């Protein structure tokens with residue numbers, strides 16, 4: 511009987527500690543429209559909310575990556591110039607990969623924090639952190 515129980519215990523130890531059940535994060539997609547020589551991301555605010563990021567940080571990244579000027583206007587982000595939706599969404603995905611999704615557990619439950627003057631992405635799900643400095 512003792513032997514049987516210790517066998518069970520051994521068997522149990524071989525199981526993974528925790529079965530990962532997180533669902534994959536889906537990057538929100540941008541709705542864009544052309545207004546004259548400008549491209550407007552009409553659901554910008556919505557996306558920022560979904561990825562739980564500051565609109566300023568998010569828009570600054572997009573403008574830099576798209577190499578253009580622009581500004582947030584209400585719920586929209588206005589870009590100077592003409593950009594295809596595909597390009598905008600590609601940058602959006604890169605943003606999420608760099609500043610939202612945790613490298614360790616692939617969840618979006620992260621926060622941007624400052625630690626000793628270093629900007630870090632801290633995961634609230636698994637505790638992983640990475641530096642966001644170049």
Ligand SMILES: [Zn+2]
Nearest residue numbers: 612615633636
């Ligand atoms: Zn994590």
